[in-house]
Amino acid sequence: MVKKSNCPLCGHTLPKTSKVMIDEKSGYLVADGIPVFLGGKLITVMAVLQKANLSVLTRDQIMNHLYVTDADQPFDRIIDCFVKRIRSHLKEAGIESVGIQTVYGIGYGYLEREDEKHV
Template sequence: TALGALTDSPPDLAILDVKMPKMDGMELLKRLRQTSELPVIFLTSKDEEIDEVIGFNIGADDFVRKPCSNRLLSERVKAVLRRARASDSGPEDGDVKPIVRGRLTLDPNRHSCSWDGHPVRLTVTEFLILQALAQRPGYVKSRDNLMDAAYDDQIYVDDRTIDSHIKRLRKKFRESDKEFDSIETLYGVGYRYNES
């Protein structure tokens, strides 16, 4: 099965179609996210915004609509892989210190996150968004700031995509702590990380 192939011998990145036989791409990604943070791009002919929102909510790293050129798809793949590699390794001259903010610990060198000592599995994009917020607790980050932190400059991403990632981040942290409220929404402005 596709799920078995992706988990038994994981590639660097998966490109899924929403409309696949037997199990659609959305369901496959849901199951994949239970055990893996493999970068995933959806390539689909569906053109409704809700499909993208759902895709991002379940953990997609990018969404490309068909028809698209090979060149565009290639650039999107390169951008997602760049983000994945950047989150997997520190700078060339040494390790980056983990970010500790109250009960949150983010280690960019290991792409690991924990809340109150409990691991929280994040996608590359979620990790980069949370890292941008946690680096300056109490300071507001606009959607544009967060898009810049998480996406390549050559990639167009709707600003509502950030809302979907924030929603997923909150959901993941609330699995460990039902009272989690460290990511605050400032309507019309952006988001802020508050230490707890």
């Protein structure tokens, strides 16, 4: 059930279909009415995955959104660290309706659960 609510950060009315709001400028993700500060690269990773919709992105595809040149890029396993930190922030905040799905051998995808009780 999607309920009409206001953004806890700015007070604007969220669209009825909006379950998750990601604001890259402020670094906040709002899900289940709970704001979580991710900031920096973490919020960018979530935004990239959400924009990819149902597609699974490889580490390299995510890296291309985070770093301008190859010289700037650290080892691609940094994405695993970012995903672990994002999951930790969401769990700490008690958010279960959104997450990141690992597709073994391929990469990561954005996951929005219809019902919080289904994991």
